[in-house]
Amino acid sequence: MAPVVDEVHDAVFVDGIHLGCKAVVLIAQNEKHVLGWYVARNENSRAWAALMERIAPPRLVVADGGGGFEKARKKVWPNTRTQRCTFHVFGQITRATTLRPRLEASKELYRLGTSLLRVCDAEEAHAWVQAYTDWCLRWETFLAEKTSRDGGGWEYTHERLVRARSSLNRLVSAGVLFTFVDPAWDRQMPAMNNRIEGATNAPLRQVLRDHWGMRLTRRIKAVFWWCYTHSEQPLPAAQILKIMPTDAQIEAAWHLVGATFQAGQLVIIDEASLTGTLSLDRITQAAAEAGAKVLLVGDYAQLQSVDAGGAFSLLIHDRDDAPELVDVHRLSHAWEKTASLELRHGRTPVIDTYLAHERIHEGDAEAMTDAAYTAWRHDRQQGLASVLIAETRENVTALNVRARADLILDDTLKPGPEITLSDGPRAGVGDTIITLHNDRRLRNRHGWVRNGQTWTITAVRDDGSVTIRPPGARFGNSIVLPADYVLEHVDLSYAVTAHRAQGITTDTAHVLVLVEPTTTRENLYVAMTRGRESNQAYVILDRPDDHAMSHPGDNPDATARTVLYGLLQHSGAELSAHETITAEQDRWGSIAQLAAAAQHDRWTTLVRGSGLTDEQAQAVIESDAFGALTAELAGPKPTTTTSTPSCHASSRLVGSPPPTTSPPSSTIASPTPPPNLPAPVAPASHRVSSSD
Known part of the structure; x- marks a missing residue:
């Protein structure tokens, strides 16, 4: 439970974030910090009241008008004035106009929506209301147009615009659109946009997306942890852990399924590398108590769990009797079967094999994206099952939107009712989608909805729910996905990330290789082994946007x-807790570490006597780079001799000129990598590798 807030704030921002169809977290914050949060099954007045009762009534509350909020505000904060989040209002406008409106009325309303976000004072607010009123009068006849229905009756021809007008009329009449610029305030109120939309909602949603696949208990705990650490006076981690509800407490509260195993059962866990250590421990403990047996199936060299992982890899490497497949069955070409195993273990000579078979392409981001997309579309037009794989969710979303637009243009998809999916794109009848959450309640005669399954939409209903069936199935096997499931757990599946691609098999795969800190050998291995007939890599060499990390685009000769050489050396395989402890003990007990500690005083003395000022020398000694400096000074001697003393070398390393009393007669040559093989893009991970 969040702490009680006694301080009266000028403005409080509130919003709700849904965790699937089973839970919602309601959050309140001021301009800088989270003030309170409340997790409930549904967003209703009782849940909002439970949150608001623990926070002193503010002078102004900024909200998006979620279910039950206004009723709770009138009861708990009766004297608090309401300001509607204009960013949310703009979202309502774009749902009616789209981001690229075609009708002139839609274009004008869209421009009004964008100008709404820039209103800063009472004069601009008055001008906006006047412009909106003029729009209503100018298009009154147009919006009144009606169309007859086939079954009788009629409907507005421009129904979405009519709904947007009705919503805006209510907001203007209620006086909650520009409350923050009311001259009656004795001080300037903060901007009208809901801070939770960007400052809290967006990063919190990103945390949940980065840990996609977590069960509800872990998602709730992630929310709790994030909120605690972003409160005004965050508690120490040890204290947070004391008040954090346990998995058992959350599971009991939400009636999650516990141990349902029976004696003699065989429990098979597929893709076991994706199973977190704690989840695996809980499952095996429940199976042992029931007398069941657990069988783990997977590849320790593939992508790892979003939770603390490494247990599957530890079990494989700690046993001598773990069976392992020696034949690759998915891939059709003999050379590619062998190459995939080399790729699995990060053996860099395999790059030449893929180059020799013309499976690797290079260029700037725009060229590679177009090439991958064009090749994928060509394969689809030839009747092949093909997948586009990208590194980031932003790239995946952009490719999905582009693919759907082209399918509409070539009449593969017909215009009709649409629904909004989890990452923002829209979908309609005929679209191929992917479900991202297991739900045993959604079933057909062959099974239930699983995470990572692809489907085809066959119908879109008025309430936002959709009817789906497996790709290629013409009759039967249909399942209805509820609207809240669609909004939270469904995305287009023309393009996917490597994590979503793991476990699928297609005829061809087209992989965009964009070097990011998250790009690892495991990502590349999974992505380049999805297609039976062909797996193509499109390597992006330029810097598509600003990166804090080093990027191949920094090197014009990349x-x-x-x-790929650097990427294959960057392993993302996670060590188990036991392996981490062992590795740390070995590192700190090694002769090299002991020698480095013994030489610390020597290097400190050399730096202080190198000609730097006292302040410069102290800054060098206290910096994170001091360890690297001492390693450079203690490293192997270069093959060419030099008369430059160590103290002069240290002064050059930190960017200051050496003492002028003894100029060096030569310089130490920097070691260079072999031709065409520069240093890795990211530091190579000294972790245990993994298998298929």
Whole structure:
């Protein structure tokens, strides 16, 4: 439970974030910090009241008008004035006009929506209301147009615009659209946009997306942890852990299914590398108590769990009797079967194999994106099952939107009712989608809805729910997905990330290789082994946007070979807790570490005597780079001799000129990587590798 807030704030921002169809977290914050949060099954007045009762009534509350909020405000904060989040209002406008309106009335309303976000004072607010009133009068006849229904009756021809007008009329009449600029305030109120939309909602949703696949208990705990750490006076981690509800407490509260195993059962866990250590421990403990047996099936070299993982890899490497498949069955070409195993273990000579078979392409971001997309679309037009794989969710969303637009243009998809999916794109009848959450309640005669399954939409209902069936199935096997499931757990599946691609098999795969800190050998291995007939890599060499990390685009001589060389050395395989402890003990007990500690005083003395000022020398000694500096000074001697003393070398390393009393007669040559093989894009991970 969040703490009680006694301080009266000028403005409080509130919003709700849904965790699937089973829970919602309601959050309140001021301009800088989270003030309170409340997790409930549904967003209703009782839930809002439970949150608001623990926070002193503010002078102004900014909200998006969610279910039950206004009723709770009138009861708990009766004297608090309401300001509607204009960013949310703009979202309502764009749902009616789309982001690229075609009708002139839609274009004008869209421009009004964008100008709404820039209103800063009472004069601008008055001008906006006047412009909106003029729009209503100018298009009154147009919006009144009606169309007859086939079954009788009529409907507005421009129904979405009519709904947007009705919503805006209510807001203007209620006086909640520009409350923050009311001259009656004795001080300037903060901007009208709901801070939770960007400052809290967006990063919190990103946390949940980064840990996609977590069960509800872990998602709730992630929300609790994030809110605690972003409150005004965050508690120490140890204290947070004391008040954090346990998995058992949350599971009991939400009636999650516990141990349902029976004696003699065989429990098979597929894709076991994706199973978190704690989840695996809970399952095996429940199975042992029931007398059941657990069988783990998977590849320790593939992508890892979003929770604390490494247990599957530990079990494989700790046993001598773990069976392992020796034949690759998915891939059709003999050379690619062998190459995939080399790729699995990060052996860099395999790059030449893929280059020799013309499976690797290179270029800038725009060219590679177009090439991958064009090749994928060509395969689809030839009747092949093909998948586009990208590194980031932003790239995936952009490719999905582009694919759907082209399918509409070539009449593969017909215009009709649409629904909004989890990442923002829209979908309609005929679209191919992917479900992202297991739900055993949604079933057909062959099974239930699973995470990572692809489907085809066959009908869109007025309440936002959709009817789906497996791709290629013409009759039967239909399932209805509720509207809240669609909004939270469904996305287009023309393009996917490597995590979503793991476990699927297609005829061809087209992989965009964009080097990010999250790009690892495991990502590349999974992505380049999805297609039976062909797996193509499109390596992006330029810097598509600003990166804090180093990027191949910093090197004008970067090639696909050099990028992939670094990528294959960057393993993302996670060590188990036991392996981490062992590795740390070995590192700190090694002769090299002991020698480095013994030489610390020597290097400190050299730095202080190198000609730097006292302040510069102290800054060098206290910096994170001091360890790297001492390693450079203690490293192997270069093959060419030099008369430069160590103290002069240290002064050059930190960017200051050496003492002028003894100029060096030569310089130490920097070690260079072999031709075409620069240093890795990211530091290579000294972790246990994994298998298929």
